[in-house]
Amino acid sequence: MSTSNRWHGRSVARGREGSAGCRLIAGIALLSMASHVSAQATVQLYGIVDDALTFTTNANGGRAWAQTSGVGQSDRWGLRGVEPLGSGWRAVFRLENGFTLNDGRFSQGGLEFGRQAFVGLASDRLGTLTFGRQYDFMSTNLTQFSAGTVTPSVFAFHLGDLDRLGAERLDNSVRYVTPVLGGLQLGVLYSFGGQPGNFVANSAVALGATYSHGAFSAGAAYVGIHNYTEAFGIGTTVLGTQLVGTRPQGLLSPFQVFDKLSVSGIGAGYQWGPAFLHGLFTLVDFRQKGASASLRTAEGGVRYSVTHALSLAGSYAYSKLGQAHWNQIVAGIDYSLSKRTDIYCNAVVLRASSGVRAQLFTLPAANSNSQTVVSLGMRHLF
Template identity: 40%
Template sequence: MAFAGLSIGAMLAGTADAQSSVTLYGIVDTGVTYTNNQQGHSTWEATSGNESGPRWGLMGTEDLGGGLKTTFRLENGFSIDNGKFGQGGRMFGRQAYVGLSSDRLGTVTLGRQYNSVQDILGNLQISGTLTGYSAHPHDNDDINNTFRTNNAAKYVSPTFAGLQANLVYGFSNAPGFSSNNSWSAGLTYANGPFSLGAAYARMNNPASSAVGAVASDNYYGSESMFGTPLGSATRQQIWGAGGTYALGSALFGLLYTGSRFDVPAASSLRFDNYEGSVVYYVTPFVVLAIAQVYTHVTQGPLSGHFNQTSTGAKYLLSKRTDLYVNVLYQKASSSIGQAWIESVSAPSSTTSQVAVVAGIRHKF
């Protein structure tokens, strides 16, 4: 149960009053995943964070008067199956920031944060409703939060006529401005049943140091395409646009994202992801969802594609607890050679892979 209390505020700050609040919140999520082919073998696994990454956090505000507030958030990610910290073992690896918020001028925050693509396009992608397994292949657009931005200054504007701007700059913490820095920008528009968004992000020399905007222990690992490791990029760019439309009990979504990895001594690697989705609220307690994603990949004369279908059902036992089941199927072209659904431990030995994920999630 989320709560705000003077006792927590007193522990953290030494003093508390009616104009300050601190909230403790979190999510615990775990289940079982079946995969028909991981390197030639079917697999049953206990899996943590299928629908939402397990977390606990503290967030708070202090009213400074005149419409100005101090705001902060400290958010830890962990595995419920073994209790270990996530995000490379960071105590507050999901988010850690402090800043000022103004009713008239917007919000500025400093710390480890999400970039504009994650903030804006992540809310439009089906993995926001279904499991993270439904993210685009290799999470090439980082919407499934393969990495976050360190040393980041973020500005989010007030909403004017449905429009809101989002700007983020991540410092390299090194001499010069071109080594392991990052910037992103985006815009959202909401009007009645429509919700639209567009965003762009650029990372220069990501993972070239442990202290930069995209730390070397928080970037792509063994993922590769056409023999090129994604983690070897000297520059990555991500862009996209999409929207949702609510019609009765259904929510229809369309999303396009692209990403480009510039790598040494080779042609750039490019992904284009096209997604359509439908979420249908059968009752206030039963939710069904389906999405189809087509991903086209090119590198010089090489090209290939993925097709992925993601389906899921959710039953709400209460406002905070739900049961879920998701079924995913991915087919890769022969030029790519192996299917590999995001979050599955290992690729298939063939061009197809099926995953079934079931579990329980509780929010507090």
């Protein structure tokens, strides 16, 4: 090989080496940029799996043993994301699916993301604005003061969950909450009905407020829903409409529609050493063909942390609708195996006035005025 050819070969080799070096540097730069982007925008997968053995003393007249999904907390999985946009702004979204663990089916009527589905913008200075299928403020502002959450037991929520403490949603909604200022946060929501020629039909308006200072916390909420559909029974008649659910899961057959349902409530809690004291009052107003009826519920209770892992809870609730009234007693014990896994045992007793069929939330109505359910379950969060 001539000298020129030898130098030409070396030149080509150096050119290849230089090209490879450039690609390596470019690759490192791209990886660095990708790492920077991923550190800014985050998407989190989360969920709850919960299952329990339950015994009911009176369901359609008979005792019932069952394996029940989501007694302590409803089964779910979801995705939530945040992307900083600069100047203190963030894009946020959440997609949350509900399911029943024992058969793998979708909850919320078979909707893929029936628990929550929304997208929006958030700012520490200006608040958060979101659009989609979302909770109203009865659940987000008051459920932490309810036995259904504190115990925990889905059966401990009030009659038919008419006061919406068990996490009810509104479709086609726009929701805004302010930043927390001096412990106070306010919120407003509007749900579009979407009926041509009638702006009010199927629409809803909700308002809410929360306040916290040290060991004290409180919340208030209101929601008014036009053309409201009730799915769960409460064991009695309201404005001539029979609300006795005898189908599995306490569902009505068929569902009943009211011209309007207005719900309001106020609740508070105080952490007194190892004891959390909680109380709330809710008012449900039914409107149908110019007539109205009101369901009032007052509840109080305590959760006591015996150790960092073991807690005891108890509560009492009284509800009244016209001449009918109900007494509900809840007791429970919860033991944490880890930060994300716990086991629980609870009992809920409901006794109604004479002539009213007792019906705990999500259970078929009893054939008498008394019903009790006992649950032993396990919950895991991820």
